[in-house]
Amino acid sequence: xxxxxxxxxxxxxxxWCPGCGDFGIVAAMQKAFAELDLDPAQTVIxxxxxxxxxxxxxxxxxxxxxxxxxxxPFATGIKLANPRLTVIVNGGDGDLLGIGxxxxxxxxxxxVDITVILHNNQVYGLTKGQASPTxxxxxxxKSLPRPNIQDAVNPIALAIASGYTFVARxxxxxxxxxxxxxxxxxxxxxxxxxxxxxxxxTYNNLYTADFYKGRLYKLEEEPGWDPIVHEPSIDEIDEKxxxxxxxxxxxxxxxxxxxxxxNPHVETYEERIAKLNPLYQEKPxxxxxxxxxxxPAISREDFMKFFSKYIVEVDRR
Amino acid sequence: MPLRDLLLLIGGxxxxxxxxxxxxxxxxxxxxxxxxxxxxxxxxxxxGRHSYVHMxxxxxxxxxxxxxxxxxxxxxxxxxxxxxxxxxASGGWLIYDAGTDPIKITRVPSMEPQVRDRLLEKxxxxxxxxxxxxxxxxxxxxxxxxxxxxxxxLILNTLRQKYNMTLGQAQRFRSxxxxxxxxxxxxxxxxxxxxxxxRRFRGREKVIEMNKFLASKLIEDIRGDYGTPLALEPSSIxxxxxxxxxxxxxxxxxxxxxxxRFQSYYPITPAADESTFLESHESLVIDGEKKGNxxxxxxxxxxxxxxxxxxxxxxxxxxxxxxxxxxxSLMVEALGWAGMNESPVVVTYYQRGGPSTGQxxxxxxxxxxxxxxxxxxxFPRIVLASGDPEExxxxxxxxxxxxxxxxxxxxxxxxxxxxxxxxxxxxxxWGRIRIDRGKTLFEADGDFKRFDxxxxxxxxxxxxxxxxxxxxxxxxxxxxxxxxDPINRLEMYEKRMKKLEIADREIPEEERAKLYGNGKxxxxxxxxxxxxxxxxxxxxxxxxxxxxxxxxxRMFIPYxxxxxxxxxxxxxxxxxxxVEHNIMAxxxxxxxxxxxxxxxxxxxxxxxxxxxxxxxxxxxxxxxEGGEDKVVLTYGE
Numbered sequence: 002x003x004x005x006x007x008x009x010x011x012x013x014x015x016x017w018c019p020g021c022g023d024f025g026i027v028a029a030m031q032k033a034f035a036e037l038d039l040d041p042a043q044t045v046i047x048x049x050x051x052x053x054x055x056x057x058x059x060x061x062x063x064x065x066x067x068x069x070x071x072x073x074p075f076a077t078g079i080k081l082a083n084p085r086l087t088v089i090v091n092g093g094d095g096d097l098l099g100i101g102x103x104x105x106x107x108x109x110x111x112x113v114d115i116t117v118i119l120h121n122n123q124v125y126g127l128t129k130g131q132a133s134p135t136x137x138x139x140x141x142x143k144s145l146p147r148p149n150i151q152d153a154v155n156p157i158a159l160a161i162a163s164g165y166t167f168v169a170r171x172x173x174x175x176x177x178x179x180x181x182x183x184x185x186x187x188x189x190x191x192x193x194x195x196x197x198x199x200x201x202x203t204y205n206n207l208y209t210a211d212f213y214k215g216r217l218y219k220l221e222e223e224p225g226w227d228p229i230v231h232e233p234s235i236d237e238i239d240e241k242x243x244x245x246x247x248x249x250x251x252x253x254x255x256x257x258x259x260x261x262x263x264n265p266h267v268e269t270y271e272e273r274i275a276k277l278n279p280l281y282q283e284k285p286x287x288x289x290x291x292x293x294x295x296x297p298a299i300s301r302e303d304f305m306k307f308f309s310k311y312i313v314e315v316d317r318r
Numbered sequence: 319m320p321l322r323d324l325l326l327l328i329g330g331x332x333x334x335x336x337x338x339x340x341x342x343x344x345x346x347x348x349x350x351x352x353x354x355x356x357x358x359x360x361x362x363x364x365x366g367r368h369s370y371v372h373m374x375x376x377x378x379x380x381x382x383x384x385x386x387x388x389x390x391x392x393x394x395x396x397x398x399x400x401x402x403x404x405x406x407a408s409g410g411w412l413i414y415d416a417g418t419d420p421i422k423i424t425r426v427p428s429m430e431p432q433v434r435d436r437l438l439e440k441x442x443x444x445x446x447x448x449x450x451x452x453x454x455x456x457x458x459x460x461x462x463x464x465x466x467x468x469x470x471x472l473i474l475n476t477l478r479q480k481y482n483m484t485l486g487q488a489q490r491f492r493s494x495x496x497x498x499x500x501x502x503x504x505x506x507x508x509x510x511x512x513x514x515x516x517r518r519f520r521g522r523e524k525v526i527e528m529n530k531f532l533a534s535k536l537i538e539d540i541r542g543d544y545g546t547p548l549a550l551e552p553s554s555i556x557x558x559x560x561x562x563x564x565x566x567x568x569x570x571x572x573x574x575x576x577x578x579r580f581q582s583y584y585p586i587t588p589a590a591d592e593s594t595f596l597e598s599h600e601s602l603v604i605d606g607e608k609k610g611n612x613x614x615x616x617x618x619x620x621x622x623x624x625x626x627x628x629x630x631x632x633x634x635x636x637x638x639x640x641x642x643x644x645x646x647s648l649m650v651e652a653l654g655w656a657g658m659n660e661s662p663v664v665v666t667y668y669q670r671g672g673p674s675t676g677q678x679x680x681x682x683x684x685x686x687x688x689x690x691x692x693x694x695x696x697f698p699r700i701v702l703a704s705g706d707p708e709e710x711x712x713x714x715x716x717x718x719x720x721x722x723x724x725x726x727x728x729x730x731x732x733x734x735x736x737x738x739x740x741x742x743x744x745x746x747x748w749g750r751i752r753i754d755r756g757k758t759l760f761e762a763d764g765d766f767k768r769f770d771x772x773x774x775x776x777x778x779x780x781x782x783x784x785x786x787x788x789x790x791x792x793x794x795x796x797x798x799x800x801x802x803d804p805i806n807r808l809e810m811y812e813k814r815m816k817k818l819e820i821a822d823r824e825i826p827e828e829e830r831a832k833l834y835g836n837g838k839x840x841x842x843x844x845x846x847x848x849x850x851x852x853x854x855x856x857x858x859x860x861x862x863x864x865x866x867x868x869x870x871x872r873m874f875i876p877y878x879x880x881x882x883x884x885x886x887x888x889x890x891x892x893x894x895x896x897v898e899h900n901i902m903a904x905x906x907x908x909x910x911x912x913x914x915x916x917x918x919x920x921x922x923x924x925x926x927x928x929x930x931x932x933x934x935x936x937x938x939x940x941x942x943e944g945g946e947d948k949v950v951l952t953y954g955e
Contacts, residue, residue, distance in 0.1 A: 013799050042763070042784050047629075050791075058788060058799050061765075063781045065632065066790035066800075067625065068655055074622035078629025078637070081613055082580055083782045086633065107618035278601050280611040287634035287780060288760065289610040291577025292753035297715075299575050301748040303604045305559075308571060310520070312745070313348040313560045317553065318507070 006035045013058045022122060022173035022199025023052060027059050029171070029179035030089070030118070034062070037184055044087045047076035049096035052127050053120035056091040070101030073108045076115050082287040084271045087187060088115040095125045098134040098154045108192050109163030111270040116186040116193045117165075119156055120173075122201035123208055130204030143206045157249035157261055160194040161242055167193035168245065168262040172217055173200070174210060178258070185260065191269050198258070213256070220248065220259030228259075233266035320551035324375045324504075325388040327405060328496055329398030331428065333365035335493025336394065338518060340371040340740065341562075342497045346506050346514035348560045348742050351553030353380035355850075357739045357928055359954075362587065362678040366428055368397050368955075375504075377553045380742055382706065382850025385931035386953060390503060390548055392496040394470075396421040396450050397429050400437055401955050403446075403453050408461045411548065412454070413499040416467035419451040433955065466503075466544060470495060477532055494529050498536035505546030508534060561743040565736035568707040568743065569666055570595035572714025573638060574602070574612065575746070577753055580630035580637035582615040582623040587678045588734040589640040589668040620645035624652040628663045631656075632789065634760060634780030636718050638664035643672045643685050650692040653727050657697025659789045659798075660769065660776070660814065662721035662728075666714070669733040669846075671926045680926025681734035683846050683899035689729045690874055690908060696811075698818040700724065701875040702830075703731040705849030707741045709872070715751060720825075723756035724817045725778060733899065735847040735928045759783055767796040771809055774816035822876035830873035831882050837865025840942045841889040843917060844897040845871040845905045848929060852897055855934045862935075864942055871905055877912035886915040895919040895941055897934065920948040927954035 009031040017023045034044065044062040048054035050069035057064025067075045072090045080088040090097075097105050097119050108115070123136040130144030134154045141148040160168045167189040171179035179197065186193035198217075200210050220226050230241050245262035268276075275282040291298050305312060328336045337358060344354045353376045361367035372388070374381040387407035393399045396418040406412055423434060423441070441448065446456045457463035473495055474488040501511045512530055519525045563571070570592050573581070583593040593614055602609035613630075617623045623639040630637040641649065646667055656663045669685045671677030689701050700720045704710040710732060717730040762779035768787040770776040779785035788798030793810060795801045835856045842852045852868040859866060869885055871878075886894055886909070896906035896917045901924050906917035921937045923929050930953050937949035 011799075042786050043782060045781055055800070058790070061786065063786055064788040064790075064798070065629070065781075066788070066792065068651055068791060071621060071625045071652065074617065074625035075629040075632075077622075078580065078582070078615075078626030078631075079633045079781060080629075081615065081626070082630035082633035082635040082637070086782055103618050104622055107622065274613060278611045278613075280601060280603070280608055281613065283608075284610070285633075285782075286579035286611065286613055287630065287782065289579060291579070291610070291636060292755070295752045295754065297575050297577060297751055297753050298609055299602070299604070301745075303607075303609065304571075304575060304746070307574075307599070307602070307604050308561070311561050311563050311567065311571075313345060313517075313562055313742075315351040315553075315558055315560060316349055317351050 003036045004038045006031045009034045009041060009061045011059055011061045015059050016055070017052060018203050020202040021052070022201065023056065023120060025173035025176050026118065026120060026179065026197055026199065027056060029176045029183055030060060032176070032180040033183035033187065036180070037187060039087055043085065045076070045079055045089070047072045047079065047088060047090050049092040049101060051093040051096050051125065053091055053093045054096060070096050070099070071104065072096065073101060073104040073117065077108060077113050080113055080115050081271065083285040084114065085285060089187070090115060090117045092117070092119060093133070094119060094121045094123065094135040095133040098156060098159070102154070105159070106163040109160060109165045112164060112166055112191045112267050113270045114190055114192070116183070116195070118183070119194060119196045120199055121156065121196050122199045122205055124201050124204045126201050126204055140207060142204060144204055155249055156194065156196040158246060161245055161249065161262055164192070165194045166191035166264045166267045169194070169260045170196040170198065170258045172198050172213060172258050175258070178219070182260065189263065190265060191267055216254060216256045217258050218255055220257050220261065228262050230264040230266060233264070238264060320549050322377045322551055324390070324548060324550065325385060326373050326375070326390040326392070326500065327370055327388045327402055328373070328392050329368065329370040329402055330394030330492070331365070331397070332360055332363050332367045332369040334394050335490060336369060336371050336496070339392070339493040339497040340373060342514035342518050343373070343500060344562055344740060344742070345517045346501065346510040347375055348562055349510045349513045351555055351557065352377055352550065353555055354742045355381040355384065355739060357384055357735060359927065360679050368401055368428065370398065370402070375550065377551045378555060380555065380744070383854040383931045384928060390500060392500050394492045394496060397426045399450055399453055400426065400429065401433060403437065403457070404440065406457060406461070406463055408463070411464045411466065411503055412457060413466045413468065413496065414454065415470040417469055417471050419449065419454070421450050422448045424448060464547070466499060466540065468495060468499065473536065477528065480531065481528055491528070491532055494532045495536060498533035499540050501533070502537040502540035503544060503546060503548045505549030508537065511537065557744055559745055561745060562740065563707060563743055564591065564738060564740050565707055565710050565732055566591040566738070567595055568710040569714045569732065570599070572711040573718070574599060575751060576715035576718045577636045578612055578638055578718065579610065579635040580613050580615065580627060582617050582626045582639045583641065584617050584620045584623050584645060586642045586645045588670055588737045589642045589645070589666070591737070592640045592666065620648040621652060624649040624663065624665065628652060628656050628661050631662045632781050634758065634782065636722070638666055638718065640666040640668070642668045642670050644675065646685070646689070646692070653699070654693035654695055654697060655791045656727040657693070657699060657814070658791050660725040660778070662725055664717045664721050664728045664730060666730045667732065668737045669731060677926045679734070681847070681899060681928060682924065682926065683733055684904065684924070686731065686874060686904040686908060689731060696815070698724070698726045698814055699875055700726055700728045700821060700873070701731065702728070702873045703845050703871070704736065705846050705870055706736070707743045710736060711746055712750060719752070719754040720821070722758055723754050724821050725756065725775060726817060731846065733846050765797065768798050769794060769796045769810065771796055771813055774813050774820060818876055825873070825876070827878035827881040830878035832870045832872065833867060833885055834870065835867035837867050838889070839864045839893070840866040840938060841885070841894045842866060842868045842897050842938070843871070843894055843906060843909065844868065846899070848897050848899070851929050851931055851934050854931050855938060858931065858935045859938055862939070864939065866938070871909070874905070874908050877908065879912045882909060883913040883915060886913060891916060891918050895921055895938065897921045897929070899923055899929065918947060921951065922948070923951035925952055925954065930954065
C-alpha cells in the first residue's frame, strides 16, 4: 500500500544551492517513504550539522536536527526508548566520519535497528569547502589553498569492519535506484549504512556529475553478485565480507553502487536487551506507566521487597 | 562505662577487604539498631595502594560527621600503622599484625615519598624509631594506646589447616581478622556478627562457614584476653528498619522510584557505581508483578551518553546520565542543545578533585560554577545539590520532576564523599514522593507547535505520540523549524528564560535552602557533604559557648535569593563563614551573584579529604574568637 509523495513534503523552503545533491537524496527518501507507506508520526529523521543535516526540516515526519557529529547517539536514544519508531539518520561525511566517527563505529557494534544515510560530497560545504574525511590525499578541491594531505576514510569498509549488517552505496542523481536502497535499508533489521555519493556543485570541482558519469556501475548488474548472507555460517560471512571489501576498495575508472553486504542474521541491540529483559519487548520504556495521579508506580511495599537486600530489620534483643 | 559514640579506622592495601570488614561491622551494628557512617578513602588503583575505612558508630543518633582521633584502629599492613600513627586517641585501641614488627617505614614501597618524609619528620620530632615495633611502642608507652598484636600468620594457618587452602586463599581472610577483633572489643554478640557475615556473603555457604568459624574463634580468644573495653550502650535510636546504602545507591533507588527508564553512562569514578546499581535492578518485577524495566546503556563516550539520554527523553522516557567532571566537560555542548530544545534530561554529577584528571577517587566541591555556566549561549537550567543520603534520594526524584515540568536540563550535584560513603538511613517517607510529568503528552496529533509561544512552558508531545514535531539546535519557530527572524529570536529567547522565573516562583525557597539553628554568634554557609559536619559543629560549639546556625544551600539555579539575602543580612558580613571543599568558595560566589551579599570569612578544604568535625570546630573558633578571616583545613591522609 503506497501513499503519496506529497504526504512527506513540508512547505519549508530548501536553502540548498541549486543543483545540490541533497535534493536527490530528499526526493529518494520521500519516494521510499511513500512506497513503504510510513506513518510520518512514527518516523523520525535525525541529523547532525551541515548542509545535509537540514534534511529533517524538508521532510514531513518527526525531525530532530542535533549537534555536529552526534546524530547517531541521539537517534540511538530515541530508538531504544521506543523501538516501534522508524529512525533514520542523515549526516554529512564530515559529520559522520570526522567529528562523529566514534559514534559511527559504535552503532555498528550494537546493530541498533536504524538507517544511516551518509551524504558524501568530500567537502565541508556550509563552512565553504574544506576537505572532508572522504577527500583523498593530494586532491585539491577549489577552495583549498593547498592539496589535502590526509588520507580518506572508506565508509563502506569502515561500516563493514564496525559490524553494520546492511551496507550500500547510492548516487544522489539516480533517485529511483537510491530510493530502492533506502527502502531495503529501512526494511532491514539492524544498522544500515547507505553511502550516497553526491556532487557539491559549489565547492567540489573534482567529483562532479560529469566525473561520476560513465564511472558508476551497479553491483546488481554484475553477473553472480549476491551480497546477502543466506546461511549464518562463518564461511559464508567471511566470503561475503571479503567480496564486499574488495568492491569497497574500487575507485577511479569504475565505481560500484548498490548493495555491498547484508547479514540479516545478527540480533539487533533491541533484541539483545529483550533477551535479558523480556519486559522491554512488551512495552517500550518510553510508554511504560511510572505513576498514577502523581504517586509512583513503585509503592513503599514494593520498595521494601525490591531493595530487601539493602534493608536491615532492627532486632534489639 | 559503655560508650555512646565511637570512631574507628580500618586500613590496608587496596583489594585486601577493608570494605568487606566495614560492611560486616555495619550490618552487625545496624542489626542492633546502631547508626553507622563510614567514609572510604582510596587511591585511583585496583590493588596495593593504601586504603582505609573511617567509621563512626552511635547508639543515640544516626551519625552525620567524621572526626579524629579514633578510639579503635585495625590495620592489615605496616603502611596503615605508619600512615595513621597519629590518628589514634590516647587510651584507644590498636589491632595490628605482629608479624609486621620489623618492617621499617623506609621499606614500604607502596608508600608515597611525600607521606613517608612527612611521617619521618614527625617520628624524629617525637623520638620514634623507623620500625613498626618502634611505632607501636611509642603508641603504647607515650599515648597509652592499648595494643592487640595478632599473628596473622598463625591465625591464617589454623584456617589453612582446617580448610586445606593455599596461603593466597587464606590471605583473603585478613579482613575477617580485623572485623572479628573489632567486634570482640565492641562487645558485639555472636548472632549479630553472624548476621553481618551472612548478609555480606549471601548465598555463598562455604565462605559464610569459614568466616563464621574464624570470627567466632577470634572473638572468643580476644575477648578472653582483653574483655570488651569498647562495649557500646544499647541503641536508643527509635527505628525499626535501616537501609544500608552508599550515596550512589541512594540516587539509584531514587531514580527507580521516580520512574527512570533510560540511564546512559560512560564508566567514570566516582559515578559508575550508580549505573552498576541500576543495571543490577533493570527488571522491575516485584512479587511477580511487572512494573516495567530500566535500560542502562553504556556508551562509547560521555557525549553519546548525554545525547542518547536526551533522545530517549524526546521519545518520552524519563532519562538521565551519571558522570563526574571529565565526563561533564564532554557533555556541555549537548547540555545547550537540551536547553535550546526545551528537552528534559538529568545529569547526575558526582564531583571529584579537578582540574583535568585531578584526583579521581578523592572528594571535592569545585564544579559548582562550572555546572551553573557550562555551555555557550544563555538558556535555563536547574542546578541542585544534595548534602546527605536522604536528600540524594528525594533530589534524584525531584530532578526528574523538574526536568519534565520545566522542560530543562537538570544537573544534580553530589560529591565523592557522599557517593562512596556508606550510611545507615531511615526508610524513605512515601508522603514526600510525587511524580510530576508537567505538560508531557503521550497522545497528540497533527503538525504540532512544540514551541508554542503563547505560554513559556508549551505542551510537549513525545515523539511517537501521534503528533509531528521538529527540533533543532538553531533558533526556531513554534514548529521547530529554523528561523533567524529577529522578533522570533527575541520571543523565543524570552520564552525559554521565563521558565526559570516560573520555577523560581513555584519551587518553595524553603526547599532550596534550609536554615538550621538560630544562634547569632556566627552563620556557616555551606552545601553538599558539608551539611552533616556543620550541623555537628553547631552542637559542639554550643558546648563551648558559641551559638551559631548553618545555612544549607540546596539549589543554585534558580537561587533562593530572597530568603538567603534576608538571613545573611541578619548576620552581617563579619559573622557569615563560607564552608566549602574548594579554593574559590564557589557557593559563596554564587550567593554574592544572586544576593549582592559579599561573604568575607572562609573555611576551605581542598586536599581531597572530607572536612572533619574537630577541624571545623577549631576553625570556627579561630574565626569567631580569634578574628581570622580564612582557615584552610588539611587534616587526613
